Amino acid sequence: MSLLIRGGTIVTAERMARADVLCADGIITAIGPDLEAPGGAVVVDAEAAFVMPGGIDPHTHMELPFMGTVASEDFYTGTAAGLAGGTTMIIDFVIPGPTESPLDAYHIWRGRATKASADYSFHVAITGWSERVHAEMGILAQRHGVNSFKHFMAYKGAIMVDDGVLLNSFARALELGAMPTVHAENGEAVFHLQRSLLAAGITGPAGHALSRPPAVEGEAAERAITIANVIGTPVYIVHVSTEQAAAAIARARATGQRVFGEVLAQHLVIDESVYHHPDPAFAAAHVMSPPFRAKHHQNALWAGLASGQLQTTATDHCCFCAPQKAAGRDDFTLIPNGTGGIEDRMSVLWHHGVRSGRLTAQEFVRITSTNTAQIFNIHPRKGSIAVGSDADIVVWDGAALRRISASTHHQNVDFNVFEGMEVTGVARHTIAGGALVFTEGDLRAVRGAGRYIERPCFTPA
Amino acid sequence: MSLLIRGGTIVTAERMARADVLCADGIITAIGPDLEAPGGAVVVDAEAAFVMPGGIDPHTHMELPFMGTVASEDFYTGTAAGLAGGTTMIIDFVIPGPTESPLDAYHIWRGRATKASADYSFHVAITGWSERVHAEMGILAQRHGVNSFKHFMAYKGAIMVDDGVLLNSFARALELGAMPTVHAENGEAVFHLQRSLLAAGITGPAGHALSRPPAVEGEAAERAITIANVIGTPVYIVHVSTEQAAAAIARARATGQRVFGEVLAQHLVIDESVYHHPDPAFAAAHVMSPPFRAKHHQNALWAGLASGQLQTTATDHCCFCAPQKAAGRDDFTLIPNGTGGIEDRMSVLWHHGVRSGRLTAQEFVRITSTNTAQIFNIHPRKGSIAVGSDADIVVWDGAALRRISASTHHQNVDFNVFEGMEVTGVARHTIAGGALVFTEGDLRAVRGAGRYIERPCFTPA
Amino acid sequence: MSLLIRGGTIVTAERMARADVLCADGIITAIGPDLEAPGGAVVVDAEAAFVMPGGIDPHTHMELPFMGTVASEDFYTGTAAGLAGGTTMIIDFVIPGPTESPLDAYHIWRGRATKASADYSFHVAITGWSERVHAEMGILAQRHGVNSFKHFMAYKGAIMVDDGVLLNSFARALELGAMPTVHAENGEAVFHLQRSLLAAGITGPAGHALSRPPAVEGEAAERAITIANVIGTPVYIVHVSTEQAAAAIARARATGQRVFGEVLAQHLVIDESVYHHPDPAFAAAHVMSPPFRAKHHQNALWAGLASGQLQTTATDHCCFCAPQKAAGRDDFTLIPNGTGGIEDRMSVLWHHGVRSGRLTAQEFVRITSTNTAQIFNIHPRKGSIAVGSDADIVVWDGAALRRISASTHHQNVDFNVFEGMEVTGVARHTIAGGALVFTEGDLRAVRGAGRYIERPCFTPA
Amino acid sequence: MSLLIRGGTIVTAERMARADVLCADGIITAIGPDLEAPGGAVVVDAEAAFVMPGGIDPHTHMELPFMGTVASEDFYTGTAAGLAGGTTMIIDFVIPGPTESPLDAYHIWRGRATKASADYSFHVAITGWSERVHAEMGILAQRHGVNSFKHFMAYKGAIMVDDGVLLNSFARALELGAMPTVHAENGEAVFHLQRSLLAAGITGPAGHALSRPPAVEGEAAERAITIANVIGTPVYIVHVSTEQAAAAIARARATGQRVFGEVLAQHLVIDESVYHHPDPAFAAAHVMSPPFRAKHHQNALWAGLASGQLQTTATDHCCFCAPQKAAGRDDFTLIPNGTGGIEDRMSVLWHHGVRSGRLTAQEFVRITSTNTAQIFNIHPRKGSIAVGSDADIVVWDGAALRRISASTHHQNVDFNVFEGMEVTGVARHTIAGGALVFTEGDLRAVRGAGRYIERPCFTPA
Ligand SMILES: [Zn+2]
Ligand SMILES: [Zn+2]
Ligand SMILES: [Zn+2]
Ligand SMILES: [Zn+2]
Ligand SMILES: [Zn+2]
Ligand SMILES: [Zn+2]
Ligand SMILES: [Zn+2]
Ligand SMILES: [Zn+2]
Structure with missing residues (x-):
């Protein structure tokens, strides 16, 4: 299963650059301008948005x-x-x-x-x-x-x-x-x-x-x-x-x-x-x-x-x-x-x-x-937009507005400490493990889709 | 029993001034220039010295x-x-x-x-x-x-x-x-x-x-x-x-x-x-x-x-x-x-x-x-040169030299961490409770002459 | 001309003690309990007050x-x-x-x-x-x-x-x-x-x-x-x-x-x-x-x-x-x-x-x-309550109240930045150069009575 | 003209990863494992070395x-x-x-x-x-x-x-x-x-x-x-x-x-x-x-x-x-x-x-x-190992030793403040503008090969 994020500006800890991102089998497989979408690929629109870990x-x-x-x-x-x-x-x-x-x-x-x-x-x-x-x-x-x-x-x-x-x-x-x-x-x-x-x-x-x-x-x-x-x-x-x-x-x-x-x-x-x-x-x-x-x-x-x-x-x-x-x-x-x-x-x-x-x-x-x-030693598997990293990506609309409220949030709790706060900056799409799990307000989370991530120790002293 | 400290420069926390100090019955009873020594008073020479608490x-x-x-x-x-x-x-x-x-x-x-x-x-x-x-x-x-x-x-x-x-x-x-x-x-x-x-x-x-x-x-x-x-x-x-x-x-x-x-x-x-x-x-x-x-x-x-x-x-x-x-x-x-x-x-x-x-x-x-x-709330009884304060006084020769050594100290221990240090500044006389207990190298400490000093509490909160 | 401050509690930088203060010819001449007022001395009441430089x-x-x-x-x-x-x-x-x-x-x-x-x-x-x-x-x-x-x-x-x-x-x-x-x-x-x-x-x-x-x-x-x-x-x-x-x-x-x-x-x-x-x-x-x-x-x-x-x-x-x-x-x-x-x-x-x-x-x-x-090297002439110091003294009522206002102040200006502030702590009497110049609200300042005070240098380096 | 850096470990500000780096016309054109060297490409050995900006x-x-x-x-x-x-x-x-x-x-x-x-x-x-x-x-x-x-x-x-x-x-x-x-x-x-x-x-x-x-x-x-x-x-x-x-x-x-x-x-x-x-x-x-x-x-x-x-x-x-x-x-x-x-x-x-x-x-x-x-706003053109960046790269041998001396340095001065210092960490190869200009001790610098780099302003305030 593959997914192409098209038209965004990649932001990582080190850099910012316009590029598309291709994911397959839960992994980022290519980054570059104007990538081709493979057959059957989901194409995710990132125009005017940031593509971030x-x-x-x-x-x-x-x-x-x-x-x-x-x-x-x-x-x-x-x-x-x-x-x-x-x-x-x-x-x-x-x-x-x-x-x-x-x-x-x-x-x-x-x-x-x-x-x-x-x-x-x-x-x-x-x-x-x-x-x-x-x-x-x-x-x-x-x-x-x-x-x-x-x-x-x-x-x-x-x-x-x-x-x-x-x-x-x-x-x-x-x-x-x-x-x-x-x-x-x-x-x-x-x-x-x-x-x-x-x-x-x-x-x-x-x-x-x-x-x-x-x-x-x-x-x-x-x-x-x-x-x-x-x-x-x-x-x-x-x-x-x-x-x-x-x-x-x-x-x-x-x-x-x-x-x-x-x-x-x-x-x-x-x-x-x-x-x-x-x-x-x-x-x-x-x-x-x-x-x-x-x-x-x-x-x-x-x-x-x-x-x-x-x-x-x-x-x-x-x-x-x-x-x-x-x-x-x-x-x-x-x-x-x-x-x-x-x-x-x-x-x-x-x-x-x-x-x-x-x-x-x-x-x-x-x-x-x-x-x-x-x-916590899981980089660059996590926390990065790079070929080989896990396809955990947010397509971030830095100019979109939303109003936080317990009445609309997805959290299973009856209160929100940010209640009423108007914030600029919204996840347009979220990709986790290569799958599009949230897109323009539509939450498609899958129970049990998450994996336990082992974190290897640093070299012991 | 009275004692007159003559010719010194009084140094307190606040001031320095030339004056004599008269002590009687363990208390400082007078401070001033050219005090008279009462009959039988011990006269302690403080010329060119500091008179300090x-x-x-x-x-x-x-x-x-x-x-x-x-x-x-x-x-x-x-x-x-x-x-x-x-x-x-x-x-x-x-x-x-x-x-x-x-x-x-x-x-x-x-x-x-x-x-x-x-x-x-x-x-x-x-x-x-x-x-x-x-x-x-x-x-x-x-x-x-x-x-x-x-x-x-x-x-x-x-x-x-x-x-x-x-x-x-x-x-x-x-x-x-x-x-x-x-x-x-x-x-x-x-x-x-x-x-x-x-x-x-x-x-x-x-x-x-x-x-x-x-x-x-x-x-x-x-x-x-x-x-x-x-x-x-x-x-x-x-x-x-x-x-x-x-x-x-x-x-x-x-x-x-x-x-x-x-x-x-x-x-x-x-x-x-x-x-x-x-x-x-x-x-x-x-x-x-x-x-x-x-x-x-x-x-x-x-x-x-x-x-x-x-x-x-x-x-x-x-x-x-x-x-x-x-x-x-x-x-x-x-x-x-x-x-x-x-x-x-x-x-x-x-x-x-x-x-x-x-x-x-x-x-x-x-x-x-x-x-x-x-x-510790015993001032001005202690720590002061003032009329009414306890007559606990050191006549300090700020220019005299001494060499510290375990072989000459009065401490009951076989070692001195300052061994060999040449220091300027020596107690010429020490008066405690109005008595001359150390004078020009001669220690006249009296076993049991010390008193327990009660320290009153501060106003409780 | 002499002046006796009676019944107060002396406060100096170092100590607090009940004592009377006698001043003559602009100088503090005696400090002690229950001093006698010389003939003709002005007697200043300091009961329940602090006597401070x-x-x-x-x-x-x-x-x-x-x-x-x-x-x-x-x-x-x-x-x-x-x-x-x-x-x-x-x-x-x-x-x-x-x-x-x-x-x-x-x-x-x-x-x-x-x-x-x-x-x-x-x-x-x-x-x-x-x-x-x-x-x-x-x-x-x-x-x-x-x-x-x-x-x-x-x-x-x-x-x-x-x-x-x-x-x-x-x-x-x-x-x-x-x-x-x-x-x-x-x-x-x-x-x-x-x-x-x-x-x-x-x-x-x-x-x-x-x-x-x-x-x-x-x-x-x-x-x-x-x-x-x-x-x-x-x-x-x-x-x-x-x-x-x-x-x-x-x-x-x-x-x-x-x-x-x-x-x-x-x-x-x-x-x-x-x-x-x-x-x-x-x-x-x-x-x-x-x-x-x-x-x-x-x-x-x-x-x-x-x-x-x-x-x-x-x-x-x-x-x-x-x-x-x-x-x-x-x-x-x-x-x-x-x-x-x-x-x-x-x-x-x-x-x-x-x-x-x-x-x-x-x-x-x-x-x-x-x-x-x-x-500024004018101590103990100034800033002290001590025999020999200048008789510049305030008898301070630490519990009296006053309301600050330009309408009542003695300053020659039409405004007071503390206007309306109620403060506890009032000068009951002020003695300057041995004279009672302010007493219970009555200002007796004398034009020209102030003296220029020379401040000697410290020992040059 | 192309150049392949083979076998090294890329280190950037953000990450470390084994990969080859291909440069052409002064630019990094590909990064990945086991890249093919194009015909005529210079191949630079980076085994056991770091490939850094x-x-x-x-x-x-x-x-x-x-x-x-x-x-x-x-x-x-x-x-x-x-x-x-x-x-x-x-x-x-x-x-x-x-x-x-x-x-x-x-x-x-x-x-x-x-x-x-x-x-x-x-x-x-x-x-x-x-x-x-x-x-x-x-x-x-x-x-x-x-x-x-x-x-x-x-x-x-x-x-x-x-x-x-x-x-x-x-x-x-x-x-x-x-x-x-x-x-x-x-x-x-x-x-x-x-x-x-x-x-x-x-x-x-x-x-x-x-x-x-x-x-x-x-x-x-x-x-x-x-x-x-x-x-x-x-x-x-x-x-x-x-x-x-x-x-x-x-x-x-x-x-x-x-x-x-x-x-x-x-x-x-x-x-x-x-x-x-x-x-x-x-x-x-x-x-x-x-x-x-x-x-x-x-x-x-x-x-x-x-x-x-x-x-x-x-x-x-x-x-x-x-x-x-x-x-x-x-x-x-x-x-x-x-x-x-x-x-x-x-x-x-x-x-x-x-x-x-x-x-x-x-x-x-x-x-x-x-x-x-x-x-100074020239990133990611400089300071990065990324596709599209300038091919300015050092292949760094982190374990090699050298002894610093004015007698061997390339600097045009008769003194070296680090004279005699033994340091671990040596440039094995230096690539500048895509060219191999220093390799295993051999300096091939070309007079005039350097370019003036314009640095664009940040968004003015
Ligand atoms: Zn916690
Ligand atoms: Zn917690
Ligand atoms: Zn201890
Ligand atoms: Zn201890
Ligand atoms: Zn100023
Ligand atoms: Zn000023
Ligand atoms: Zn410079
Ligand atoms: Zn400089």
């Missing part, structure tokens, strides 16, 4: 069991919504309990993900430490294509790990050539503040932000970076939301340390005022960790992306509907943490990033796709 | 039981050596075990200290957390004049506390109007590195420095500052030895946070090359935590003192003789940590600080005495 | 000829207004034209100032360079008590100097033991922006702020600091108004360089929104350089004062009435630059600084008086 | 008339030496005198450069300001392919410009869509220090470094960045050699400003100790501006390249032989400034950068070629 969302939580409920978006619906927005791959998280087997958990998540309509891969969380965990990290890395391990510095009493675990796990990752990643918040401080706020009678969603002030994230980022420095490993900080964490990353990089930072589309454009909304359900719908921040943090995040000190964008897509969020009606610490965004990330980044002049189109490609592929 | 060493460990042995210097010998160097008061540390009662420990330390020849006070360490600890902090603060509590972020498996304890204890200190202080090193990282180094066959003293790299201190300082910020309390970082920790303090202060930093005389002038000395006993004699650092860190410490970002100087005086240090001959982690310095701090600071042009004489007074008195 | 305003421009007009406040009215607010001394500026003689100008200013009702001294501006200027700096420093020289890095075409002049003058100041000071704004950039804004039709007062963005001040501060570093001299930056300049100072100090920064009371509490006021006369009344800034800069200034990285506070008191300000009705570059504040500085600092918890009372004394006296 | 040196001064002499290397010899080292293009500088016509100067330089053996382009220096200069910038940008203008902030009395010129020229460049670049040193400070040093009898080459301390560069970088910020234009800082300048760039980038920095191969590996060499001729041979620095600056430069905060590498290739350097025998200010390096840049970067683990091969390509091509 499909987005990769390196941070999603489909159907995650969390805080007593399960995320509403499953691997099928979630990946399908991604396709509608130009995202053709996700890296989700396997999260075992502290005493559970990472390897067993991995298999459970693999099972859940078979329904995915786009390619997927898994970071595996290390939530406790034992000889078994040490051994299974090896098995996962060497036999199952897991080259990154996640660590939660928050969520005390659940999946939080202490510095001892970080040290052991980072050292093991280095040994394997895998990348350690961290959710950076000082969980002890969060816990202490939660108790103090509740004791003071602050039980509503505003308490959520108060319990996780910016310094608590900055501190944890600094600590994770120091631990990586001590071990001699690179490290990747997920969902950087503050000036403090961005500065910690930049300081480390200025000494030559290899530290990477991820930013969520949500944090780039939404600020903490949402928690003061008169409707507590609206506020609760925005509860995620790290929380939304005072507006001045946004500039640090945009500048980090523009300057290359922050490398990737994600969504931490983790959806809970209003009835689920309502579990924390009387106690903000019980509100399931998470917001959605996989369908809108690319548009939000294009509109507020490229159209505003903050980012070039090539930088857009880097931070939505290529950098993630490189950091 | 006696030094206060806010960080000593006399006769400390530590790492399987006991520090060689006891409260008598240690305070006497201090008097010989112009230091008239110490603040030592009560260090209970993690499950012991801080209050009981306080009483034990009070018993030990009755032999002191100079005034003393105690920080009390919080090494574990329980309702009892919470209650005893109140008793210590409200009934026993303890307005500062110490926390060790290192020494895993012994007295290290985690962030949860820091949060609880800082909050309790704030409630009481007491100052939390921290030994800032990431103990988990130190432990991990110790294991790795030993496993790699690095067993000698050089391993000590390798197991405690600068980032490990910088990280912990940042964390303690963040925790203080979250709680809303000031915080005092003991023995700042790195650019990283100094920078963390300066960054916090630049946002208005009240953070204080202490520097040891030793770190200002000795660098990490001592650990590479061919004689392992020499290297072991320098084992302390934080360890000596690469030379470039020293400039940050001097600049911190000159700019007011670091406020106090101390010694962490904690002496172990060669046979004690030898316990770690085959394993650097067993070397008792500590070096001496109480007798030499003032001279080292004067010589390398004032004579070199880095500091003014008034800044010298601030960082050797007044700032400590103010931060 | 009179404020020193290190930056005023009385009756300055500037931008085609002359400041409305003369040396008599201006110093009198200062006395009403607790300020007992000013350091004004002698500003010769670029080709004029600094020495001649000095004599002209001396003549103008004879009418002053409080003590005064002069910084002399170096606005051009020649052998004569070089020579006259020596005469001023050695014979006329001028130990500081001012340099304008802005006001192109008028008094701006280039880096060549700064280098020569800083080197000469170092040679003399005098302090170079700078108005730090890149005058070329300001000029360029002024031309561009006018060309774009932006002629109103909002253009003033747009023509002097924060970076323009930060750059110039950095440059002045570098030039001081190259020459090896300390340097004092007047009216620091931005995060950028405060950060430049802090960075230099963190390397041990001696850099000092002054903050205006106005910049601490007023922000740039004043330039968008619908009444252009209101906006014009706020035109000064540097201009008011976005609100977030204020925290950096307060934190700089609290942390000791910025040392002094001033007002740049330079008053123009509405008809004078109106000269720039059609061209913001013609609005005479300046605002008043000498009467209100102390209250504004106490209310927003001490009452808010940002500063202690001792820090208040340092930044309103003592630090200035020390930096 | 030819190096671009964005900073050279061939046959520059400077300081009373003319650089020894002309456009032919210099570009030929570049080819021997894998560099296939230079951007040289047209430098008119302050009152000369930039356009006339451009034509003069174009004439000189016709002898070049590799492609070349020109930055044009703006050394004075007038209506004519303003007009000619437009002509150069719009008709002659000049999209960058250079400004010297040093060299007082010669080509130095003040901030007024910078402002005018930057504004004009923005208008045209051209990039302003600066040599950042405070020329007034340098001049002042030169006079002082000479007056103090310091006449030897060591004086050169003393007259240009790091702060003087950091200050100028900060100033240029501020001016760019005020104007709203990107800016490119040539030869960043200090922590201070690197930090200034990083600080600006962290706010989102577009600032670029260039590093010289020489500054990355040579330190200031060369100026203390006993042989003054040796020291003089290292005289360049900025001078070599204390060793700790090097880490900041390497980290800047690794983190992406500094983007390009160059050589400032400007050669003077010993008799020329001797002009400054008695006065260091007369030593012609400049060192060579065009032949060795790539090897030095590979050896100390890639082999040491500081940089990846892809980062090497970015900083030696691609980033320069992108910043």
